[in-house]
Amino acid sequence: MMGLASAFFAIALLYSSVGFGGGSSYIALLSVLNTPYQLIPLLGLLCNTIVSGIGVYHFTRAGHYCPRLIWPFLLGSAPCALLGGLTRLTEPMFFLVLSVSLFSVSVSLLCSPSQKRHIFKHEPGFLGKVLIGSVLGILAGLTGIGGGIFLSPLLLSLGWGRPKEVAGSAALFILFNSVFGLVGHFAKIDSLGILITYSPLFIGVGVGGFIGSFWGASDRVQQNFVTRWTGFLTLMIACWLFYKQVLPRNLEKLSWSKTEFFHVEFSEISKTNHAS
Numbered sequence: 001m002m003g004l005a006s007a008f009f010a011i012a013l014l015y016s017s018v019g020f021g022g023g024s025s026y027i028a029l030l031s032v033l034n035t036p037y038q039l040i041p042l043l044g045l046l047c048n049t050i051v052s053g054i055g056v057y058h059f060t061r062a063g064h065y066c067p068r069l070i071w072p073f074l075l076g077s078a079p080c081a082l083l084g085g086l087t088r089l090t091e092p093m094f095f096l097v098l099s100v101s102l103f104s105v106s107v108s109l110l111c112s113p114s115q116k117r118h119i120f121k122h123e124p125g126f127l128g129k130v131l132i133g134s135v136l137g138i139l140a141g142l143t144g145i146g147g148g149i150f151l152s153p154l155l156l157s158l159g160w161g162r163p164k165e166v167a168g169s170a171a172l173f174i175l176f177n178s179v180f181g182l183v184g185h186f187a188k189i190d191s192l193g194i195l196i197t198y199s200p201l202f203i204g205v206g207v208g209g210f211i212g213s214f215w216g217a218s219d220r221v222q223q224n225f226v227t228r229w230t231g232f233l234t235l236m237i238a239c240w241l242f243y244k245q246v247l248p249r250n251l252e253k254l255s256w257s258k259t260e261f262f263h264v265e266f267s268e269i270s271k272t273n274h275a276s
Contacts, residue, residue, distance in 0.1 A: 001197075004029065005204035012051050012208030015230060017216035019055055019167030021048035021146045021174040022205065024105050025230075027098065028237035037091045040098075042185040043198055044144025045085075045178045050202060051209030052146060052174035055216075059168030062217035069155070070169040072129035074176050077137030077147060081177040084141020085184020095241060098143050102238035105145065108153040109231025136173075141181040146174030149230075167216060 007029060008022075015022035027044040035043070089097065132154070136147035148170035155166045 016212035041144030055171035073133035076133030080137030106235035
């Protein structure tokens, strides 16, 4: 566990320097180590909450925060993160959604623009931002990825905010999504006692997140380099998960009909309708 805590410390240190929580790498490592899949998003969101909460403090204190930039996205993402947290996925479906999400994250990071090419462009309307936030929120609740790692490259590539503003806003976005997603996941587990076993991970990300976000808010971070490196790492993990966890499984088990939503199985609903 101490070795894993050290890895979580390093992830938090790296990701928090650019406003991310590190959820994509936490859940990827937990998946590689065969952690029970029901706990993976819960642990990812808990670590995200710790790191992003510290990041919000440091980036806001340094003046790198723009309410106008982030609140419309939060209005859509927060309730959808709760919805995703309440949704039960089968194990094959979880790993499929996770691997596809991680691959998308890696592409968005590797293709994000250089800070030197930052140009302000026309922003979408209020409803457009709410819709984008809703999609990212549901992914955050389902997988444990906070969503900021999707939002940040989008904001930069379309020129909707300056790099440091985007980093601070991404931290707040991750914090809200993680908290609302956690509410949904807590409703699905019988006891929180098992989380004590993973307490070294929470300490590791807390220390790493504090150092990394303090460093990142101080304008001494080569943000473009960190973003590219995390994108490459996430791409490798996504490919490994797809190869090890998705391809070997029977594709029939990936049916959405076995997905539970608010503790009610769609398959049972279909049977009831046919009977009537």
